[in-house]
Amino acid sequence: MHTLFVEGESSNSFQWRYDVFLSFSGEDTRKNFISHLKFRLCQVGICTFIDDEEVRKGEVISTELEKAIEQSRVSIVVFSKKYASSSWCLEELVKILECRETLKKVVLPIFYDVDPSQVRNPIGYFDESLTRRFGAQRTEKWKTALTKVANLSGWDSRNVVYGHESELIESIIKRVLQEVSQTSLDVACYPVGIDSSIKDLIELLFKSGCQEDVRMIGIYGIGGIGKTTLAKAFYNQICRHFGSSCFLSNVRSEAGTFNGLVKLQEKLLHQILKTKDFEVNDVAEGVSLIKARLGSMKVLIVLDDVDHISQLESLIRERNWFGSGSLIIVTTRDKHLLCGLTTKEKFKAKLLYDNEAMQLFSCRAFNSFFPPHEYVELSQEIIKYSGGLPLALVTLGSHLRGRSVEEWRHEFVKLRAIPHSDIQKILKISFDGLDYDTQSVFLDIACAFHGFFEDEVTKILNACGFYSESAIATLVQKHLLHRAWHRLVMHDLVRAMGREIVRMESPRDPGKRSRLVIPQEVCYVLQGNKGSKKVQVLKVDRWTLKGVNLSTMAFKKMKNLRVLIIEKLHISGDFELLSKELRWLSWQNCPLKYIPSNFPAKNLVVIDMRKSDIQEFGLNLQCCKSLKRLDLSDCKSLKRTPNFNGLQSLEFLLLNGCSSLRKIHPSIGNLCRLRLLNLRGCKKLMDPPSSICQLKSLGWLDISGCSYIKTLPVDFGVMPGLRTLSALETDIKQWHGFVEMPRHLESLKVGGENLQGKRRSLGRRVHWIQSLSTSLSCLSLIYCGFSETDIPRDIGKLYNLTYLNLSGNSFRCLPFDFSELQLLCSLNLNDCEDLETLPSVSNLKYLRTFEVANCRKLVNITGLENLPSIERINMLNCTSLQNPFKEGFFSAPALAFPSREYPHLGIEIYLQSNEIPDWCSNQVTASSISFTMPTHNKEYQFLGMIVWCVRELVKVPSSGPWQGFGFSISGEMFSGVFSRYDNVIPAEHMELSCVLHRSYLDTPFEGAIKGGEKMELFELSKYITVKKIGIHLLYLDQQGKVTSLPALVDHSHSQINRSQDLNEVSLEQESRDGRSILKMIRASFPINPLSLYLSVSVYLLFLMIVLHYVAL
Incomplete structure (x- = not known):
């Protein structure tokens, strides 16, 4: 099949x-x-x-x-x-x-x-x-x-x-x-993006086992993402391969009617058997009939919009209910429901990329794939607002169709405040299916905690009486929430839906709503003392009440206030008037010199007063028995910590950046649950008290930048729970006093550039390195003055090591090889000016970054062509190094067929050279290159492209060089960032080579390149001048050999730096299911007006667009 x-x-x-x-x-x-x-x-x-x-x-x-x-x-x-x-x-x-x-x-x-x-x-x-x-x-x-x-x-x-x-x-x-009789279902007027999803579904079915088995597959995703559209399109394509088929739409709403499950069972049987000669009296009878009548039939069944396990159990509970070769498809908003299917095949419906979103929106709004010139900018804003959600694009496109530009502006302002009712209605279905506690957690996150760390949010919400872990898991399963880098994030429209629900609690009186976050409404309530006991969450940004002095009377009526988030706001009066139900106080940039003693802190779980003017605590912390997090980071005036007695629940203590802090109270040793202590950048802090060694739960300690710390307690080495220690740029002279480091240490960072004058003495005194645990995964010993005799061979036996940084040391060679460091992902040897030789790196299969910049005596590196995961190599200022990038280097199997998690991200190489090698035959002495992709038949498969350019940094910008390439395809203007790093900063006017290799095999766009396409590449950064540029195209022939085909280069191409023509280049990076996306730029080039203003989304690195935009 x-x-x-x-x-x-x-x-x-x-x-x-x-x-x-x-x-x-x-x-x-x-x-x-x-x-x-x-x-x-x-x-x-x-x-x-x-x-x-x-x-x-x-x-x-x-x-x-x-x-x-x-x-x-x-x-x-x-x-x-x-x-x-x-x-x-x-x-x-x-x-x-x-x-x-x-x-x-x-x-x-x-x-x-x-x-x-x-x-x-x-x-x-x-x-x-x-x-x-x-x-x-x-x-x-x-x-x-x-x-x-x-x-x-x-x-x-x-x-x-x-x-x-x-x-x-x-x-x-x-x-x-x-x-x-298998009439095609109506899919959509403009099924943009459906074909690629159908292809992915087919591939998933290929992997699911024998085609004669009964297979079940679930399609899940947020409401309005197009699950039903995808299911209909897939159904239309495959239904003719089955003896009978049935598409049961709106299962959720149908099941909710009187006798709904029985009606669904009848409908399923009638459509499959093509007869209505019988009735189903109850669910049990329906189950028996389905098993008996369909057990020998090869059927296709689609259950659309399932929201309860009873619907699955009544209609498709077991595979053996259906004949061999049958296929069952279920669409749902709730991923967890799919656990009720006896299947592992789950397909997540995808949001549209910006180019697809622009097409869909434009089709609805203009009956064209692109917006007219005068609507481009507003269309881009709406694409961004919609976040790739097809429901929003279709709804807003239809809503705005036929309106003037001025009307569009007014409507968009309104949409930002009040979501469109059709979008709200669909998205709210998921919210309505939640229990009360989960609804409350959802609204709290939508209004106050979007983008916050999950661990922090769960503690606060648990303290408010919610079972937040369970609620968050439910919200994730129903796609109302997702996790990104340990933070809780919502789709913008889902977040807007939550805020609209709160607004509708009291449309005309903000003071009677449960959560206040809209700046204008917050001003109205606080300045007019309009609050009420219904207010539970209040969030004020720093600009809302700038320069306004508030009285605590503004909070008097808010007796149920749980969360208070304010910034740079001056409040005076009797603080006892604040709610005693407060669980989280975030008052960043607080202008108070001390925290009042009558502050109602009994139930507080978090105190966040970063960047405040606090000099000392007036508040007696002994009453804060529930406090789990105390954040006083960057409080520049804080000179000493409070007494910590009574804080038996405290887990996180952040004092980093407190540059005036001199002393830590000895009672810190009584914080039996403390897990994290951050003292980074406390420049005047004296040696910590010996009681710090009593912190048996402490797992993370950062004393980097504490330049006054000279010694640590002798018992420091036996702290049982310590996993991470960062002690860069300190003045500790007694490292030799430790018999061993903490036994279970997983990350250790020692040294710092300010120790360069003490390198030799530090190197001879450090004996504990030999006792490092094999559990260590991160080791940084930078600028310690180590010679090859100071570094023990045992480092080569730390087989769990993934990060190794030995920058700024004095060894000529490493006393160990990499044979046992096979998990190493990052190797940094920058500024090792005496380094002459290195062992082969050929067995480092997971190595992603390799840094040897400023190793001026390094002569040779072997094994680079055998690194299948490599993404970045920095060889700047390696003046003695032989260039390893000869002809055929990039044709090595490990590079031509990479095993990186995201193969399309490719490789970036920086080296000291002002010449492009002859093997890179397609080259010009210009700031850009224009060429035509070679026309080839199917005996060649396009693998990737190498771009070699000689560049000069004209000026070092304050934030590091923005390095990027623009490119055009047959007149269409796009941009993409080649360099993902901003720390490769050469000296001004120094010429260097940047080699950029992109592979397209095993990517979502494999096989999509087309011969004869006209392309142009050019630098975008105003800080960089490109002197020469060349390309090398890699193909796979029918014998499996990697070869190169010549491109037709236009040598008459303009040598003017195209970056001078740019109006503005702006990039915005977003996270989607853990993967980074970059936005299209607007540029003024002498091309077709539609191409000039077309703005679509692209993947992180530039040539990905080529494969997405053209067809084989």
Whole structure:
């Protein structure tokens, strides 16, 4: 079955004009068999095309007949004795066969009073008719068509019982009805992006096992993402491969009606069995009937919009309810529901990329794939607002259609405040299905905690009485929330839906809403003392009440306030008036010098007062028994910590950046649950108290930048829970005092550039390095002055090491090799100025970054071509290094067929060179290059591209160089960032080579490159001048050998730096299911106006767009 899937038509299914096309010889069948067949076809309502001309003139079939064949779902070919005598019939047959192969038409042969073998291998009267009338040379294609069609399953009139024609005709009618009764479901006016998802679904089915098994697959995703559209399109494409099929739409709403599950069971049975001769009385009877009647049938069933396990159990509980080869598809918003299926196949519906979103929106708004010139900027804003959600794009496109630019502006302002009701209605369905606690957690996150760390949010919400872990898991399963880098993130429209729910609690009186976050409404409530006991969450940004002094009276009526988030706001008065229900206080940039003693802190879980003017605590923390997090980072005036006694629940203490802090209270040793202590950048902090060694739960300690710390307690080395220690840029002289480091240490960072004058002494004194645990995964010993004798060979045995940084040391070689460091992902040896040789890196299969910048004596590096995961190599200022990037380097299997998680991200190499090697033959001395992709046949597969450019940094920007390439494809302007790093900063006016290799094999866009495409590459950064640029195109031939094909370079191309023409280059990076996306830029180039203003989304690295935008 899968083979047939692959051959399926596009999701934008062909619109059939006729059900059946009849191909026959009128001379011997029109007035008998064809007449009877046509009558019966019309009698059962089958739309049939039949050529009524008695005599066909000429030997080429008419355009009308060709169109009729193309527009008919089924072709019936009646082979009679005179059939081969008509060139017209034979040409029809060739056309029918062509449509079968291209449009997947059904062809049914009928052998009317002829032997099928004589048609299959033309002999007898068939061969005589062909050869005598038309000659052997001309009939070759007809014979081929006859053979192919005659090999298809059909009917032999001679085998009909007693030769009764009526029996034959009834058998034909029954088969035709099976084909044409599978009416295509209406998918969408503009099914943008559907085809790629169907391809992914097919691939998932390929991986799911034997095609004879009963398979179940779930499609899940946020409301409005297009699950139903995808399911319908997939159903249309594959339903004809099944004996019977059924698409049950709106299962959620149907099941919610009286006797709804029973009605759904009846509908399923009626559609599959094509009869209504029975009724289902209850669910149990329906289950029995489904098992009994469908157990031997190969069926396709789609359950759309399932929201409860009972629906699955009543309709498709077990695989053995259905016959071999059956396929069951379920769409749902709740991923967890799919656990009720006996399947592992789950498909996540995808948001649209910006180019697809622009197409869909423009089709709805303008009936065109691109917006008119004057609407481009607003269209881009709406695309961004919609976040790739098809529901929003379709709804807003239809809503704005036919309106002026000014009306668009007004409507968009309104949409930002009040979501469109149609979008709100669909998205709110998921919210309505939640229990009260989960709804509250959702609204809290939507209004206050979007983008916050999950660990922090769960503690706060648990303290508010919610079971937040369970609620968050439910929200993630229902796609109302997702995790990104340990933070909780919502789709913008889902977040807007939550805020709209809160607004509707009291549309006219903000003070009576549960959560206040809209700046204007917050001002109205606080300045007018309009709050009420209904307010639970209040969030004020730093600009909302800038320069306003508030009285605590503004909070008096808010007796149930749980969360208070304010910034740079001056509040005076009696703080006892604040709610005693407060769980989280975030008051960043607080202007108070101390926290008032009467502050209601009993139930506080988090105190976040970063960047405040606090000098000391007036508040007695002994009452804060629930406090888990105290964040006083960057409080520049804080000189000493409070007494920590009584904070038995404290887990996180952040004092980083407190540059005036001199002393930590000894009571810190009583914080039995403290897990994290951050003292980074406390420049005046003296040696910590010995009681710090009593912190048995402490797992993370950062004292980097504490330049006054000279010693650590002797017992520091036996702290049982410490996993991470960062002690960069300290003045600790007693490292030698430790017999060993903490036994279970996983990350250790020691050293710092300010220690360069003390390198030798530090190196000789450090004996504990030899006792490092094999559990260590991160080791950084930078600027410690280590020679090769100071670094023990045992580092080479730390087999769990993934990150190793030995920058700024004095060794000439490493006393260990990398044979046991096979998990290493990052190796940094920058600024090792005495380094001369390195062991081979060929076995580092997971190495992603390799840094050896400023290793001026390093001569040779071996094994680079064997690094399948490598993404970045920095060799700047390696003046003695032999260039390892010879011809054929990038053709090595590890690089040509990478095993990186995201192969398309490619490799970036920086090295000291002002020349492009000769093997990179397509090169120009210019700031950009224009070329035509080589035209090649299918014996070559495009693998990737190497771009080698000589660049000069004209000026070092304050934030590091923004390095990027723009490129155009046949006149369309796009941009993409080649360099993902901003710390490769050479000296001004120093020339360097940047080598950028991109692989397209095993990516979502594999095989999509097309020959003959005109391309142009150019630097975008205003800080960089490109002196020379070259390209090298890699292909795979049929023998499996990597080779290069030359591109046609336009040497007359302008040498003007195209970056000077840019109006503005702005990039915005977003996270989607853990993967980074970069936005399109607007640029002014002398090209087609639509191309000029087209703005679409691209993947992180530039040539990905090529593969997405063009077809093979």
